[in-house]
Amino acid sequence: MQLNELETPALILDRLAMDRNIARLRDRLAGFDVALRPHVKTNKSADVARRIGAPGSPITVSTLKEAEYFFEHGWADILYAVGIAANKFAHVADLVQRGARMTVVLDNVETARALAAFCRSTELTIPVLIEIDTDGHRSGVPPEAPLLLEIAAQLGKSEAAGGAWLSGVMTHAGDSYNCPSTADIEKVAELERAGAVRAAQRLRAADYPAPVVSVGSTPTAHFARSFDGVTEVRAGVYVFFDLVMHGLGVCEQSDIALSVLCSVIGHQQEKGWIITDGGWMAMSRDRGTSGQKVDQGYGVVCDQAGIPLPGLIMQQANQEHGIIVHRDDTSLTPMLPVGTLLRILPNHACSTAAQHDGYHVVAGSSQIEAYWPRISGW
Ligand SMILES: Cc1ncc(COP(=O)(O)O)c(C=O)c1O
Structure with missing residues (x-):
């Protein structure tokens, strides 16, 4: 099947770009003594995840539905990297009883106490990472906060003790998405590393081995x-990259492996608009580049082969309509047939x-070599 036989809008994945992106981070990290635990929330697809690492390798998920799905596809070492809520304990327990090694995350005493009680009553052993806040971006405990040790006090010291046990710390430097330069990303990365390591050291000084120190964001x-x-x-x-990552200087536009195929369905010539059948339902409402140096609207417009058409962006989005213009001057918009x-x-x-x-x-042509399903929801 060829691209021009698809019904639009449709999500297109350039496997060659994706494989290059996967290799880039793998090769970079090979120069350090550190493991990669890819976050599969971006792709939510076993077919994509298989190209990152064989089933069995460690992964990170953002929902228990992902945990369920990837476990069924052969991945068993799973970090659920969103603070756990008590109403999810039973779901985690079910996965553990079926053989998954589930690690959960929390950043407060209440949840730690509740999880410890749950593990006692079910006789389950569940590793826990305390979330550390290294950049004020979102959730987590500051590395120096007394709260860190108060949370730890609710948890077992090692796996051998059973129950909810403290396996270490994790942090996510979300502030790296707001960096004006790659030099600033380096600084945020160092804050992320140093904050997580410092928190682990404090735990170790209090007699918790805390073997895991988990950090990361694509930048x-x-x-x-x-x-x-x-x-x-x-x-x-990093597997797909996108315009936000390009705006941060993390990748080139040609590295972006994902695009939405749409059709020109009409024009408003006097306004300099091209109308397409790809609206926000196809692109999402995400306007992540609006705060960056170059606002890319709802996306950069490429031809069918994936080559950017000079100056054209998707400037407006209705549910199922996209409006494409020349970014500098709508009178320059070419009225594509x-x-x-x-x-x-x-x-x-x-x-x-x-x-x-x-x-x-x-993979480098208009030939569609595969359809890879993905999951959604919770
Ligand atoms: C906890 C956590 N870890 C890792 C990541 C991966 O970061 P990125 O999307 O920049 O690759 C995210 C992304 O939101 C996250 O929330």
Whole structure:
């Protein structure tokens, strides 16, 4: 099947770009003494995950549905990297009883106490990472906070003790997405590393072995100069990359492996608009580049082969309509014929992929070599 035989809009995955991106981070981390625990929330697809690492290798997930799905596809060492809520304990327990090694994350005494009680009553052993906040971006405990040891006090010291046991710390340097330069990403990466290592040292001084120090985001994974004291790195969006990562200087536009194929369905010539059938349902509402130096609207417009058309962006989005213009001057918008196929590069790969049921995979031509389904929901 060829691209021009697809019904639009459709999600296209350029496997060659994806394989290059996967190799880039793998090769970079090979220079450090650190493991990669890829975050599969970006792809939510066993077919994509298989190209990152064989089933059995460690992964990170953002939902228990992902945990369930990847476990059924052969991945058993799973870090659920969103603070656990008590209403999910039973689901985690079910996965553990079926043979998954589930690690959970928390950053407060209440949840630690509740999980410890749950593990006592079910006689389950569940490793726990305390989330550390190294950049004020989101959740977690500051590395120097007394709270760190108060949470630890609720947990067992080692796996041998059974129950909910403290296996270490994790952090996610989300502030790396706001960095004005790659030099700033390096600084955020060092804050991420040093904060996580410091928290682990405090736990070790209190007699918790805390063997795991888990850090990561795509920008910091690519620009950190040191991973000293870190045991594993998590990154997800690096597999596809997107316009936000391009705006940060982490990748080239030609590295972006994901695009949405859409059709020109009409024009408003006097306004300089091309209308397509790819609206926000196909792209998502994510406007992640709006705060960056170059605002890419809802996406950069490429031809059917994936080559950017100079100056064209998807400027507006209705649910099922996209409006494409020349970014500098709408009178320069070329009135591409009705039926023209375009590929739109997304702001945020995770959000755009989440709008679709699967990937139409191409490899350097318009030939579709595979369809890879993906999961969604919770
Ligand atoms: C906890 C956690 N770890 C790792 C990642 C991966 O970061 P990225 O999407 O930059 O690859 C995320 C992304 O949101 C995350 O929330």
